[in-house]
Structures are given as structure tokens and as C-alpha cells.
Amino acid sequence: MIKVLLAEDVQMVRGALVALLNLEPDIDVVASVAKGDEILPAVVANKPDVAVLDIDLPGMDGLSAATAIHDTAPATRTLILTSLGRPGTLRRALNARVNGFILKDAPIGELAAAIRGVSVGRRVIDSQLALSAWDTDDCVLTPRELEVLRLASDGADATEIATTLFLSVGTVRNYLTAATAKLDARNRVDAVRIARKSGWF
Structure with missing residues (x-):
């Protein structure tokens, strides 16, 4: 079983994702949190294989949490699940060393496949977003x-x-x-x- 932690601040979305992911035969959502500052304690307590993180979270954003996970619990891989499908956001996620990046409007099957891929060490990134990030200039600001x-x-x-x-x-x-x-x-x-x-x- 792939143990998953889910961080999503919208209660209805979080509940739906937990229910749908738990229908997958090889995925077990062992913890779900609504705030960014709850992520690391939940990772330490539950030792998930994959942490699925929204970016916009109260307390601590998902990218900062991903960095903290990599520093504190490197065995847990991180997958960003977000509605912020912008090239700059993907670049920031890659700089935070996330293992995967998928958009919220993806079918649940794609999310489950992304979790499976990330859990075995693959980097999983939405293909269209990856192409647009490749073509986009870096931030011009210091x-x-x-x-x-x-x-x-x-x-x-x-x-x-x-x-x-x-x-x-x-x-x-x-x-x-x-x-x-x-x-x-x-x-x-x-x-x-x-x-x-x-x-x-």
C-alpha cells in the first residue's frame, strides 16, 4: 500500500479526494490536514510515502512545506496538486525539489497514477505545463x-x-x-x- 498524506484547505475538496483515493486498491490516505503548518507534524507522525500538497494553504504554503519535508523526512516524496497552472509556479515548485506537479482539474485516475509514479521515484509533471514552462523566460526581477x-x-x-x-x-x-x-x-x-x-x- 502507498501511504498518502493530503493537504488541502477546502474541506469539501479534501473530503472528496480522500474518499476517491481510498477507493484505489493500492492507496491509503493515512492523514489529511487543512493548514500548511500541520503538514510536517503529520508527516513525522504518519510517515507517508507521498505527501500531496496544495500550494495555497493557511499557515505555510505547500512549496515551503515541501522543502521542509525534503529536509526533515526525505523518505516522503512530494506531489503538488494545485489550480495554479502557471509556468512560474511550476518553476518555483521545481526549485523546491518537489517530485511531482499536477493540476486539480485532472481526472482522479491521473492523480492516482501520479501518486504511484512519485512513490517509485519518478518525477511526474503535467505535460502541457512542462512545455509552457520550458518556453517561458525566468523571472526578470532580483x-x-x-x-x-x-x-x-x-x-x-x-x-x-x-x-x-x-x-x-x-x-x-x-x-x-x-x-x-x-x-x-x-x-x-x-x-x-x-x-x-x-x-x-
Whole structure:
């Protein structure tokens, strides 16, 4: 039996996936959690073969959880199950060393097959998304520009961002201006939209 942990914050989706996966003859969902910060304790307690993780989770996002799993419980493989089918998101997932990446609108049979593939050491990635990621340019922003823009996307103003990152307000404004220019955006809001659409945060 392949022991699976499932992390999904929407209760109805989580319940449906657990029920459907448990119908598979060789898959046993040994734990299901709704928050990202519940993932690692559940992995340690249940020792699943595969952790199926949504990206957008409260507490800790699925990609950060995947990195923590690889560092703490390397025997558990990670499979991202998400509706965020963007090339940039896939690139971030690969940087987090996930073993698989599949979209939520895939049939349950594809998810079960992906779990089986990941459990035996194969890397399983949605083929169309892999092709589009191959053709997409890397993020043009520096890590600091991206971090400043991400904080701005959460509603923080320049002063709050400066306090959070221990920078001067002028430096924060320079980073935001540079990010906007590099993305050929009309303004900061447009830069945030472009970065989100590209899956950079």
C-alpha cells in the first residue's frame, strides 16, 4: 500500500479526494490536514510515502512545506496538486525539489497514477505545463525586487516594507520603481498583476 498524506484547505475538496483515493486498491490516505503548518507534524507522525500538497494553504504554503519535508523526512516524496497552472509556479515548485506537479482539474485516475509514479521515484509533471514552462523566460526581477513587490501585493506601503526588510523607505521605492520598469508595467498595481500571472509569487 502507498501511504498518502493530503493537504488541502477546502474541506469539501479534501473530503472528496480522500474518499476517491481510498477507493484505489493500492492507496491509503493515512492523514489529511487543512493548514500548511500541520503538514510536517503529520508527516513525522504518519510517515507517508507521498505527501500531496496544495500550494495555497493557511499557515505555510505547500512549496515551503515541501522543502521542509525534503529536509526533515526525505523518505516522503512530494506531489503538488494545485489550480495554479502557471509556468512560474511550476518553476518555483521545481526549485523546491518537489517530485511531482499536477493540476486539480485532472481526472482522479491521473492523480492516482501520479501518486504511484512519485512513490517509485519518478518525477511526474503535467505535460502541457512542462512545455509552457520550458518556453517561458525566468523571472526578470532580483530576489529583493520580488520580495518588495510581494509585500506590496499584500497591501504594505513603502514604510511598512522598509520596516519589515530593514531598509530605508527610499531604497524600497527604488526597488518598486525598478520592478515596475523591468516588467514594463503601467504602475505598481500592474507590476503585481504581471508577477502574479507569471506565478513568481
